[in-house]
Structure formats: structure tokens, C-alpha cells
Amino acid sequence: MLPNVAFDAADLAAKDRAHLIHPWVDLGLTKDADPLIVSAAEGAYVYNVHGQKMLDGIGGMWCVNAGYGRGEIADAMAEQARRMAYFSPFGMIGNPPAIEFAARLTQYTPGDLKHVFFTTGGSTAVDSALRFVHFFNNFHGRKQKKHIITREYAYHGSTYLTASVSGKPADRGNMDLETGFIHHIAPPNPYRRPEGMSIEAFCDAKVKDLEDKILELGPDKVAAFIAEPLLASGGVIVPPPGYQRRTWEICRKYDVLYISDEVVTGFGRLGHIFASKEVFDIEPDIITSAKGLTSGYIPLGAMIVSDRLYSTLTDKAGRGQVFANGYTYSAHPVSCAAGMANLDIFEREDICGHVRKTGPYFHQRLTELADIDMVGDVRGSHFMVCVECTSDKKNKTVPPAEWNVGKRIFEKCQEKGLLARPMGHLVVMSPPLIINRAQIDTSVDILRQGIIEVMDDLKREGLWK
Structure with a gap:
């Protein structure tokens, strides 16, 4: 009571x-x-x-x-705050909750998504993913491969960059946004498909929209396609069956990275810790997560990157290179302690x-x-x-x-x-x-x-x- x-x-x-x-x-x-x-x-x-x-x-x-x-989460936060509330995350400095939580998360990620970059929330997770994509291409000498394809009615955050890749019309008034390398394609909303068009034909058309945009811009210039599995704040738009898999395959075909924004769909909302593979049969290059990561008890976000990408940046190849992106509260120990307690509850109570x-x-x-x-x-x-x-x-x-x-x-x-x-x-x-x-x-x-x-x-x- x-x-x-x-x-x-x-x-x-x-x-x-x-x-x-x-x-x-x-x-x-x-x-x-x-x-x-x-x-x-x-x-x-x-x-x-x-x-x-x-x-x-x-x-x-x-x-x-x-x-x-959930007293269990509150207790975990209090215990960690008493032991060590904070220390700088910059450079090769870690803390036990962040290390353990990263390892546990990767037990649920699809494919080879094994590297976790903790942020302060969903916007900063997506911002970090977009910056990582640009960093990755610059690192590998592909300096023209910068264009990002996104969708109208998408929502990816409220930083300058993430607001620019968002596509909700109501959120764009009186705001300055990046337009030079960001491109929006029509949303895959079956309710708004042309009169008389079948779901299958509509899916074909929306998949073609992505491929046409890649070809228009040039595959050598397109860095990534970012997509929520279901467009959340844009009106819970559910793409037609097979759309997610087919757009992922288009990205693979043209060497375009696929960012799956699971800030909303992740952590159980669709019945799995991550929905990309389990629900939509895709293995993205990057997954972003937040919100349910701690069940909202304290801010935390995560960008999770595939080993296929991350491993090319490390060891001898990475000497002298710095991914200059991060936040004072990245991998915050109290937040990560909350995340682990939250995951404990998810596992124990199924x-x-x-x-x-x-x-x-x-x-x-x-x-x-x-x-x-x-x-x-x-x-x-x-x-x-x-x-x-x-x-x-x-x-x-x-x-x-x-x-x-x-x-x-x-x-x-x-x-x-x-x-x-x-x-x-x-x-x-x-x-x-x-x-x-x-x-x-x-x-x-x-x-x-x-x-x-x-x-x-x-x-x-x-x-x-």
C-alpha cells in the first residue's frame, strides 16, 4: 500500500x-x-x-x-550509489555494473552484436550510432559514404542529428534540421496504402522505395538505413509482413549498414528482449536500446555494434584512432546496476x-x-x-x-x-x-x-x- x-x-x-x-x-x-x-x-x-x-x-x-x-531495482541503485555513485567512464576506465550488464545484454543480441556502448538515453544511443557509422566509413577511407536514409513518421530522438533523421511532421516546426545527407522515404503504413492495392503489392512498393533511394544517391554514398521495427511515436505503424527482412536484405545487397532502433520495441514490448531477430528475422549491424533497459527507473541507453564492424577498428588498425563520442554519464554505474536488477526481474518472472x-x-x-x-x-x-x-x-x-x-x-x-x-x-x-x-x-x-x-x-x- x-x-x-x-x-x-x-x-x-x-x-x-x-x-x-x-x-x-x-x-x-x-x-x-x-x-x-x-x-x-x-x-x-x-x-x-x-x-x-x-x-x-x-x-x-x-x-x-x-x-x-520494484523495490529490487531501487535497492540495487541505492546499494551501488553507496558503494560508488560515479567515476569517469572516459578512456579504458570501467566499473563492475557496466561491464557485467554489457556482457549479459549480449546474451540476448542477435548474430555477432557483442559490443555495447552505454549512453544516457534513446536520443544519445541513436546519435552515437549515427556518429559511429560516419566514423567507421571515415576510418576505412570511404569519406563519401555518408548519406543516411530514414522514413517519414519515424522518431529517433531529439538531439540535432536524431531529430533530423526523425520524420514526424508535427515535430519539425520552427526547428532547424540537417538536410544535406539525410533522406526520408515514405512510411510503410498499410492503412494509408492506395485504394485497391494488396498488402503484398504495397510491401513491394515500400521495399522498392528504399532500393530506389539507394540507387538514386549511389550505393557508394549511402552509409546506413535506420528503422524502428514498428514506427512507434509516428503512430505505431506496423509495416506489411516481410518488409523488415526485405529491407535488411536490400541493405546487405548494397553494403548499407542497417540500424535497428529498438528503443521502444526492445526489452519485452513485443515479447522478446530484442525483437529484431526473434520477431522480424533480421540481424542488424547496430541495435539501439533505452527506455525499458532500466524500466524507466533511471536514464540509460545503449548502442550495440556487431563484431564484424567493431573488430576492424581495433588492434593495430586502430592505433592512434579515437572514437571521440561519449557522455559524462556514459556507463553510469547506478544506471547499469538498475539495468541488471531489471533484467533479473525479466528473467525470473519471464x-x-x-x-x-x-x-x-x-x-x-x-x-x-x-x-x-x-x-x-x-x-x-x-x-x-x-x-x-x-x-x-x-x-x-x-x-x-x-x-x-x-x-x-x-x-x-x-x-x-x-x-x-x-x-x-x-x-x-x-x-x-x-x-x-x-x-x-x-x-x-x-x-x-x-x-x-x-x-x-x-x-x-x-x-x-
């Missing part, structure tokens, strides 16, 4: 508006809006400062995979097995929402699902932004005890991986009520026809 801690909610809200800058917030609302202030959490639930208990349908931010209140068993039920229950007039598509896999709302189901019309469909649904659901993530006209669900069937049923029932109530409100306002 959580302790009953009293908060002055009004005072906290006032201080929030006066002093705290939030990421991804409508700046026009910051002076007047009441923030959602979450003050406690346990299992699959969070509590706001008013004491309201809510099912966390978004897993914090795709990341609290093992659930809240959380991935629970996801493989229960995830299809979660997805199946959410697909039942497709009978609502406003719901155009329900897509995803296991504990990573998106509901796409529409103002015209037949024509798949995106509702006008001023309707605030996602935000309205979020507010309705919050009132009823569920947190769902609004993204424009989309609602994303990615709960802690420990969620059970009864909690799934509650979540889906509340989401159904919220969508229907918003639709009814739009009708009363004369907006919904």
Missing part, C-alpha cells in the same frame, strides 16, 4: 506554470492549463496529487516495462513470456473498438497499439486539428481512471508489461467510453456529421 503523502496541488500547479519548461507542450497553454502532476505509482497504476488512481496505459513513456514500485501470452489478448480487445464510427484503424502488436480516429471512416479522413480529438479522449479517459497517450487524432496504448487481463479489460472499456463520449460531444457541437 502506498504511503498517504499530502500535497498542496494548487501550489505545485502554480510553481509548475511559473518555472518548469515541459517537452512537447503547446506553449500557448502553459500559463493557464492545469498540469497533470503524478506523485506516486505502484504496479500498473499511477496516482496524481489529488489521490486519484489511474491505470497507466502508456507505461510512463513506453518504458516502465517491469511496472512501478515477463517476455507473459507478453507473448497476454499481448495478443490486449491487441485483440483493442481491435473491438473498430466498431465505433470514429475509429478508422486499430494497429500494433502485443503491448504497443494505436487507435486512429477519423471524421469519415470510409474515406479515412483525418479529423481537423481544432477538434482536438486525441486530447479530448485523453481527458475523458483520465476522468474514468485511465491514462492513454494522445497524439493528434491518434491514441496510443503501451502499458507496463505486467498488466493482467482484468486490467486490460478495464482499460479497453474506459477507452471505448471515452471515444464514444467525445464523438457524442462533437455531434452536439455540430462538428460530427
Whole structure:
């Protein structure tokens, strides 16, 4: 039972508006809006400062995979902090938790991905992967092989470089981005495929998009293709069957490195520690990971590189060469201790097995929402699902932004005890991986009520026809 801690909610809200800058917030609302202030959490639930208990349908931010209140992780962090909170990671300086955690992670990585570079989160993991690719080609004298191919609606981070390879239209306003060597191809979203086109033909077309872009730029100039196995923040876009394998094969054909961004899909969200091989049958050159790596208890990210690449940079060939990339808090001992405790829980409780068993039920229950007039598509896999709302189901019309469909649904659901993530006209669900069937049923029932109530409100306002 959580302790009953009293908060002055009004005072906290006032201080929030006066002093705290939030990421991804409508700046026009910051002076007047009441923030959602979450003050406690346990299992699959969070509590706001008013004491309201809510099912966390978004897993914090795709990341609290093992659930809240894991004393084992907190104890591991405290013990490590007391023993040694920090020491510089630069040069050949290690610490036991980082060394042991790297070794344990590579027991789950596909192929020869055996070398781990720890970072501070997902953005820095991807940034490091992109910089590594450029370093690798420069090292080997291929200084023209620099172009990066990515996809529209991808999300890879918020550093200058990772934001540039991201492709969500809503995130690009008023931001300066690199365009000289970064190229976006169309997303593999079957819901938006041309009328009458089969899934198979659509897959052919999207694979061809990648090959055409490589040939347009020149294989000798293309360094890497970076891809989320499922496009997460872009709307949980699930590519057609076989797409991941075929694009990986295209990269192999043209000597283009394949970066699999598993910041979201990794650590159990699709039922495996890493999904690249187990789910999509690919062995990338680089995997990036974060979020579920520590179940969100403390920041940590990882770039994991194949021995095929890394071994060419070491020994005599690497004398005098430095991969000048890293962070003050790379391989932080407290973070790595948390990661090991998190992995202990995953292994002991077989959380991935629970996801493989229960995830299809979660997805199946959410697909039942497709009978609502406003719901155009329900897509995803296991504990990573998106509901796409529409103002015209037949024509798949995106509702006008001023309707605030996602935000309205979020507010309705919050009132009823569920947190769902609004993204424009989309609602994303990615709960802690420990969620059970009864909690799934509650979540889906509340989401159904919220969508229907918003639709009814739009009708009363004369907006919904």
C-alpha cells in the first residue's frame, strides 16, 4: 500500500506554470492549463496529487516495462550509489555494473552484436550510432559514404542529428534540421496504402522505395538505413509482413549498414528482449536500446555494434584512432546496476513470456473498438497499439486539428481512471508489461467510453456529421 503523502496541488500547479519548461507542450497553454502532476505509482497504476488512481496505459513513456514500485531495482541503485555513485567512464576506465550488464545484454543480441556502448538515453544511443557509422566509413577511407536514409513518421530522438533523421511532421516546426545527407522515404503504413492495392503489392512498393533511394544517391554514398521495427511515436505503424527482412536484405545487397532502433520495441514490448531477430528475422549491424533497459527507473541507453564492424577498428588498425563520442554519464554505474536488477526481474518472472501470452489478448480487445464510427484503424502488436480516429471512416479522413480529438479522449479517459497517450487524432496504448487481463479489460472499456463520449460531444457541437 502506498504511503498517504499530502500535497498542496494548487501550489505545485502554480510553481509548475511559473518555472518548469515541459517537452512537447503547446506553449500557448502553459500559463493557464492545469498540469497533470503524478506523485506516486505502484504496479500498473499511477496516482496524481489529488489521490486519484489511474491505470497507466502508456507505461510512463513506453518504458516502465517491469511496472512501478520494484523495490529490487531501487535497492540495487541505492546499494551501488553507496558503494560508488560515479567515476569517469572516459578512456579504458570501467566499473563492475557496466561491464557485467554489457556482457549479459549480449546474451540476448542477435548474430555477432557483442559490443555495447552505454549512453544516457534513446536520443544519445541513436546519435552515437549515427556518429559511429560516419566514423567507421571515415576510418576505412570511404569519406563519401555518408548519406543516411530514414522514413517519414519515424522518431529517433531529439538531439540535432536524431531529430533530423526523425520524420514526424508535427515535430519539425520552427526547428532547424540537417538536410544535406539525410533522406526520408515514405512510411510503410498499410492503412494509408492506395485504394485497391494488396498488402503484398504495397510491401513491394515500400521495399522498392528504399532500393530506389539507394540507387538514386549511389550505393557508394549511402552509409546506413535506420528503422524502428514498428514506427512507434509516428503512430505505431506496423509495416506489411516481410518488409523488415526485405529491407535488411536490400541493405546487405548494397553494403548499407542497417540500424535497428529498438528503443521502444526492445526489452519485452513485443515479447522478446530484442525483437529484431526473434520477431522480424533480421540481424542488424547496430541495435539501439533505452527506455525499458532500466524500466524507466533511471536514464540509460545503449548502442550495440556487431563484431564484424567493431573488430576492424581495433588492434593495430586502430592505433592512434579515437572514437571521440561519449557522455559524462556514459556507463553510469547506478544506471547499469538498475539495468541488471531489471533484467533479473525479466528473467525470473519471464515477463517476455507473459507478453507473448497476454499481448495478443490486449491487441485483440483493442481491435473491438473498430466498431465505433470514429475509429478508422486499430494497429500494433502485443503491448504497443494505436487507435486512429477519423471524421469519415470510409474515406479515412483525418479529423481537423481544432477538434482536438486525441486530447479530448485523453481527458475523458483520465476522468474514468485511465491514462492513454494522445497524439493528434491518434491514441496510443503501451502499458507496463505486467498488466493482467482484468486490467486490460478495464482499460479497453474506459477507452471505448471515452471515444464514444467525445464523438457524442462533437455531434452536439455540430462538428460530427
